[in-house]
Structure formats: C-alpha cells, structure tokens
Amino acid sequence: MRWKPLTAVTLATCVAAALLGQSPAQAAGPTDALKLSRTTAVGVHNTYDKAKFAYLADALDTGVNLIEFDIWADSATRRWRVNHELFGTSNNCTAATTAAQLRTGARDQQFGVCLDDIRIWSDAHPGHAPLHLKIELKAGFDSRYGLGPADFDTLVASRLGGKVFKPADLKGSYATLDAAARADNWPTRAGLAGKVLLEIIPGTFERGNPFDNLDTDVEYGRHLRDLDAAGNLARAQSFPSVLDAAAGDPRTRYSETTIRPWFVVFDGSAGTYLNGSIDTTWYNTNHYLLVMTDASAVPPPIDPTSPTNAQALARINLLAGRSATVVSADWNPGTGVLGTVVPRG
Numbered sequence: 001m002r003w004k005p006l007t008a009v010t011l012a013t014c015v016a017a018a019l020l021g022q023s024p025a026q027a028a029g030p031t032d033a034l035k036l037s038r039t040t041a042v043g044v045h046n047t048y049d050k051a052k053f054a055y056l057a058d059a060l061d062t063g064v065n066l067i068e069f070d071i072w073a074d075s076a077t078r079r080w081r082v083n084h085e086l087f088g089t090s091n092n093c094t095a096a097t098t099a100a101q102l103r104t105g106a107r108d109q110q111f112g113v114c115l116d117d118i119r120i121w122s123d124a125h126p127g128h129a130p131l132h133l134k135i136e137l138k139a140g141f142d143s144r145y146g147l148g149p150a151d152f153d154t155l156v157a158s159r160l161g162g163k164v165f166k167p168a169d170l171k172g173s174y175a176t177l178d179a180a181a182r183a184d185n186w187p188t189r190a191g192l193a194g195k196v197l198l199e200i201i202p203g204t205f206e207r208g209n210p211f212d213n214l215d216t217d218v219e220y221g222r223h224l225r226d227l228d229a230a231g232n233l234a235r236a237q238s239f240p241s242v243l244d245a246a247a248g249d250p251r252t253r254y255s256e257t258t259i260r261p262w263f264v265v266f267d268g269s270a271g272t273y274l275n276g277s278i279d280t281t282w283y284n285t286n287h288y289l290l291v292m293t294d295a296s297a298v299p300p301p302i303d304p305t306s307p308t309n310a311q312a313l314a315r316i317n318l319l320a321g322r323s324a325t326v327v328s329a330d331w332n333p334g335t336g337v338l339g340t341v342v343p344r345g
C-alpha cells in the first residue's frame with residue numbers, strides 16, 4: 001500500500017479537533033494504529049529555550065512529538081543542570097506541583113523539575129501522543145558524584161514512574177534490543193499513548209574534551225548490556241543513541257561488539273543522511289528509530305524557524321520517505337506542523 005503524504009486537509013482536521021476541545025496530540029488519526037517504527041513525527045530542537053517557548057507546557061501543548069534538553073552533570077551541586085552554556089541554569093521548566101502552576105512557577109530549574117513538569121502535564125492530558133524526550137548530556141555522565149547512568153535512571157523513574165517506555169519494554173522476550181527491533185516489537189502509537197521514550201546522546205562539550213575517554217553512548221550501552229546480564233534491564237529508563245549519520249551500520253564504530261546490539265536509536269543531520277552516500281532504507285527495514293535533525297537545512301533550505309506551512313509539510317514528507325522516525329528543526333508553532341504524524345517510508 002502506498003500512503004499519501006499529509007496535506008492541508010489533514011491539518012485542518014487536527015485544527016477542527018482542537019476547536020472542539022481535543023488537541024491535535026489527542027485527536028484520533030490514521031497513524032494511531034501504526035507502530036512507532038512505521039511513522040514520522042516532528043520535534044523541536046532545544047525545546048527548553050525560553051526564547052522558543054516561555055514555558056515547557058507551551059511546547060507540550062502544541063502536540064510536538066519530540067522535545068530536547070541539554071543537561072550538565074554538575075559535580076558542584078550533584079544535580080543535573082539544564083542549560084545550553086557551560087555555566088548557569090536557564091530553561092523554561094517551572095517549579096510546579098499542579099497543572100495550573102505550569103505557567104506561573106519560577107523558571108530556570110534543575111532537570112528533575114523539568115521531569116516533574118512533564119509528568120504533571122501528562123497527567124492533565126491523559127492519552128496524549130507518545131512523547132520522545134531527547135537528552136544531550138553536554139559533558140557526559142560523572143559517576144564519581146552520583147551522576148552516572150544508574151543515578152540518571154533513578155531520577156527518571158522517581159519523577160516519571162510508569163510513564164516511561166523502557167528498553168525492557170521493547171526487548172520483551174527477545175535476546176537483545178536489536179533482535180526486538182528487527183522483529184518490530186515496537187508498540188503502536190495508540191499503545192504508547194501517555195508514554196514517554198527517552199533518548200540519550202553524547203554532548204558537544206564531551207566530544208570535544210580530550211580528557212574524556214568514555215563517551216555517553218558507550219557508557220550507557222555498557223550499562224544496558226550489564227543490567228541485562230544481571231537480569232535487571234527493567235531498571236534502565238533510556239535508549240542510547242548512535243550519533244552522526246554514517247554509511248552502513250554505524251554501530252561498527254564501537255570496538256566493544258557486545259554493546260552494539262543495545263543500540264536501536266540513531267540520530268544525525270538530515271542533510272548528511274540525504275547526501276546520497278547513505279542507504280536510509282536500512283533503518284526502515286530493521287525498524288530502528290531514526291531522528292533526522294536540522295530539517296530546514298536540507299537543500300533547498302527553508303526558513304529555519306518560520307517556513308510556510310506548505311514548506312514544512314513538504315520537508316516532513318520528504319524525510320518520512322527517507323526513513324526518518326522524527327524530523328527535528330527549530331520550527332515555531334506558527335508553522336502549524338508540530339503535532340504532525342505521517343506514515344514512514
């Protein structure tokens with residue numbers, strides 16, 4: 001069956017649903033019955049930025065399917081700090097305990113509070129679309145100060161609880177995450193309603209640090225492997241991502257072959273994936289999740305924040321046809337596409 005691309009008619013249906021009191025994120029659609037691995041959704045880069053959304057709840061209310069945080073393992077405070085720069089804290093997360101406070105509480109909070117905001121918003125919007133939470137660990141983990149992979153899992157579990165779709169949920173009875181993904185053991189989008197899936201990527205500071213010899217992806221890959229060997233995979237809350245587009249199977253970069261089967265999420269520049277040297281059908285065939293970033297920069301480039309609705313829809317459909325699971329950009333709500341979901345491939 002060939003799927004038709006999303007059109008303005010489909011978008012109008014979502015708008016009508018919103019006017020009737022049902023947000024686009026909750027509106028029933030033809031993609032709800034499809035597995036997560038068979039759809040393409042939209043994400044917003046650095047969603048925590050107050051210049052993009054005054055409050056995190058504003059971003060969530062758009063129906064966007066992926067939100068992104070930059071966090072630092074701060075050894076001084078022994079907390080996870082949310083900020084783009086090396087020093088300070090600046091973000092749109094609020095110190096809220098109720099949904100009514102999501103736009104009134106003090107902003108510039110630690111990551112645990114951001115997770116609280118997501119939980120509170122989720123509770124207020126039962127059955128919302130699956131939410132992909134992308135975490136860039138700017139300087140990596142630091143187990144010396146209680147900021148290692150297990151500590152991260154503990155924080156997420158304590159704040160989001162049963163809302164998290166975990167690696168163990170995908171693995172099921174299969175031997176590894178890779179085996180489960182290849183068997184397309186992903187739930188449908190309807191089956192993931194109200195759930196949050198976390199993806200971890202190595203940070204820019206970490207990757208440029210000559211004294212850091214253990215990258216985030218390798219560290220969390222080992223974490224998953226070892227938890228599974230001990231029968232404790234259910235403790236893990238996140239999926240490590242293979243960062244940067246590459247031809248063939250990019251997991252071959254890992255010299256430890258035992259961690260390769262624990263990576264089923266891939267993340268990189270859309271322009272690189274589409275440059276002609278990469279067969280992106282490999283991701284679709286194996287049912288891996290593929291996040292394509294910098295969607296506006298794909299030739300011909302479109303406005304990075306405010307493309308027209310038609311331009312944004314065309315870009316989503318283009319990348320969906322090239323196996324993207326998530327199309328990520330800096331697009332603002334005015335484009336009218338942040339809640340868009342289309343069939344993949």
